[in-house]
Amino acid sequence: MFFRVGKTKQRRQKQDDKSIETSVSTKLAENVKALNQRFASSPDLIIKELQNSSGQKAALVYLENLVDKTAINDQILRPLMIENAAFDPASIPIHKTSTTRAMDLIESSIFIGKSVLLVDGQPWAIIFNTQGWPQRSIKEPQIESTLKGGHQGLVETVGLNIALIRRYLPHRELMLTKTLVGERSQTSVFLLYLRDVCQPELVKELENRIDRIKIDALINAGELEEYLEDHWFTVFPQFMQTERPDTIVSQLLQGRIVLIVDHSPVALVGPMNFTSFFQNVDDYSLRWILASFLRFIRFFSFLIAISLPAFYIATISFNYEILPIDLMISIGISRERVPFPPLLEAFIMEVTIEMIREAGVRLPSPIGQTIGVVGGIVIGQAAVQAGIVSNVMVIVVALTAISSYIIPNYDMASAIRLIRFPLMIIASMFGMVGIAIGIMILSIHIVTTTSLGYPYGSPIAPIRLPDWKDTWYRLPLWKMDKRPISADPRQSMRQGHSRKSGKN
Helix, strand or coil, X not given: CHHHHHHHHHHHHHHHHHHCCCECCCCHHHHHHHHHHHCCCCCCEEEEEEECCCCCEEEEXXXXXXXXXXXXXXXXXXXXXXXXXXXXXXXXXCCCEEEECEHHHHHHHHHCCCEEEEECCCCCEEEECCECCCCCCCCCCCCCCCCCCCCCCCCCCHHHHHHHHHHHCCCCCEEEEEEEECCCCCEEEEEEEECCCCCHHHHHHHHHHHHCCCCCCCCCHHHHHHHHCCCCCCCCCCCEEECCHHHHHHHHHCCCEEEEECCCCCEEEECCCHHHHHCCHHHHXXXXXXXXXXXXXXXXXXXXXXXXXXXXXXXXXXXHHHCCHHHHXXXXXHCCCCCCCXXXXXXXXXXXXXXXXXXXXXXXXXXXXXXXXHHHHHHHHHHHHHCCCCXXXXXHHHHHHHHHHHCCCHHHHHHHHHHHHHXXXXXXXXXXXXXXXXHHHHHHHHHHCEECCEECCCCCCCCCXXXXXXXXXXXXXXXXXXXXXXXXXXXXXXXXXXXXXXXX
């Protein structure tokens, strides 16, 4: 019975779809009726009936909350109703007008904030570019903070984001390619690249991957990344997500491609390699010696973040002979009342720290900072006094958390925090040998991973010594006169000379 009812509803729906007009009629009443059918569940649809001095009728149609009402009143309604202008595009002083005969195009135009003028007796409609949806003002990036760099971040409006990038890079070789993703949302995705620097094969490959995406709607850039990445079973990010226009321009100049998704304040950059996530925009605003020292600190913090808890477990469970006798006695005294093995002790504290961190992120900023500081101190001290964990374990977890926060990229820092858990498990089973095996497996995984077909481990594996000028350390800028080989740019020289021409 339910099956028959469902079939009946499907047949009725098909009949209703067929009854909707697909092209503009010469009769205004029929066009208005067709639009009312298409927007039957849209109470914010506005249809303004107009009539000029010659008696010709028309109707202006738009969605109330998606248009710039000032532009509609001053540039459309005033000329038509007060100045008695003719119902044609040339008489209306608004930019970017077009005509169409297709009702489907009219419907999609209204849904994205455009307004449509239907004229009685004419088999076409005029589409006006009157988008004016609510938008956020340009503010400082929240995640990628900087001391000496720019303080403007991307917003949810793609037009403003492109304008921010063009301010940094006003050059004719900056190419923009637009495509629509999502059968229902029709979200605009822009590919940005330098035509004389980026490899055309890379652009074509990325365009093909975007064309193969078949989804209902694309909400943000993170969803797009999952459809474009080479490897789905990895914790490492294969695209860089950034909200800084200066970072975007820096990556464009290296020969990479940038993807900007409408409605998303984050851009995707690819192809990327592992070491690129340890670089920061402030590295190029500081003296090169200081920048090199800070970069060394980040790589050292990476090793601490993934291996320090595992090292603690291995030394306590297996390889305690590597510790000085005084330190071993001190650790033994602190663990005297702890009833749990080192692995369970470490898991309790690490999971607790992750819970506090997540709570601090989700709560409002002032409260989140309070929860992070007070919660860590109170819980750590109470756990030690209760004999659940040792003092040394609290120190290890604190150093691990601080080390992971030093990583400038949020996605890479999150991946590092996850990696330490399997290393802790393997360290509890095999000791130092297990840590060595885990790091070897991790290294092999990084070396065999690719980003848009490019080696993720470059310039370490494969070894590309010229790129080391801006990897482990940073040499003076005048020494880095060539673009990184990792992105395979068409021009090797940063001054714009071609690699093939051999000019200096």
